[in-house]
Amino acid sequence: MTLRFHRALYAGTAIDAALGRFAxxxxxxxxxxxxxxxxVVEVTASSEARAKKIAHELANFALGLTIxxxxxxx
Amino acid sequence: MSESxxxxxxxxxxxxxxxxxxxxxxxxxxxxxxxxxAAAYCFIARCYVWLDRAxxxxxRVVLTAKQPTDAEGxxxxxxxxxxxxxxxxxxxxxxxxxxxxxxxxxxxxxxxxMGPPSLDDLEAFDFSDEPFDDxxxxxxxxxxxxxxxxxxxxxxxxxxxxxxxETDPQGGAAT
Numbered sequence: 001m002t003l004r005f006h007r008a009l010y011a012g013t014a015i016d017a018a019l020g021r022f023a024x025x026x027x028x029x030x031x032x033x034x035x036x037x038x039x040v041v042e043v044t045a046s047s048e049a050r051a052k053k054i055a056h057e058l059a060n061f062a063l064g065l066t067i068x069x070x071x072x073x074x
Numbered sequence: 075m076s077e078s079x080x081x082x083x084x085x086x087x088x089x090x091x092x093x094x095x096x097x098x099x100x101x102x103x104x105x106x107x108x109x110x111x112a113a114a115y116c117f118i119a120r121c122y123v124w125l126d127r128a129x130x131x132x133x134r135v136v137l138t139a140k141q142p143t144d145a146e147g148x149x150x151x152x153x154x155x156x157x158x159x160x161x162x163x164x165x166x167x168x169x170x171x172x173x174x175x176x177x178x179x180x181x182x183x184x185x186x187x188m189g190p191p192s193l194d195d196l197e198a199f200d201f202s203d204e205p206f207d208d209x210x211x212x213x214x215x216x217x218x219x220x221x222x223x224x225x226x227x228x229x230x231x232x233x234x235x236x237x238x239x240e241t242d243p244q245g246g247a248a249t
Contacts, residue, residue: 004126006125006126006127008107008127009107009125009126009127009133010125037127056122056138057122059122059123059124060118060122060123063114063118063123063124063125064115064118066111067111067112067114067115071107071108071111
């Protein structure tokens, strides 16, 4: 499952922190890359349903950290 | 497959019943980004919140329920988010309008928390200045301002006249 975080809405540092937290999950892989307007994260897991749930939780976590730090990185 | 929800503007709110999510398009000229953040933060515990730029002047907010829900539940979710978004934007506007007052009150609070003035501060203080100017009598207590005279009380003029009559030898009243 692919997550495309818009740079104007999500902080790259928040996404990295979220990935660091979720990296300990078993049988789950994350691939991060950057595009012009987006941070892109590919989530792979043992099943599509599990990947989807982890992607949702990761996005929520990254959004929460972004809001707590006051918005995207400057 | 996205479809419109009953009572919601189709151009702004769409639902995907298969995914259990509702998609809102928020006008960025009416709702600042921090208002969207504030509303989104309130819903993080209840659902998965995804933010994106639908177009340069609009946000796309996707709310996916954590528990399975029907069209009515999604409609309630969209309505509650819209209300929270409006409240957040309005709170932010009130804060902006009252910034001067908030800063003044905060400064006074910090000033009070600094403790009593030192001897040097008291020595430098100008006591010759008028302490308080109250031409309208706002600081006067209600009892002082509206005190009724006692029924038997004499005014100053009446008292003076009585004393003069007693001391006047030609008045005949004094002995």
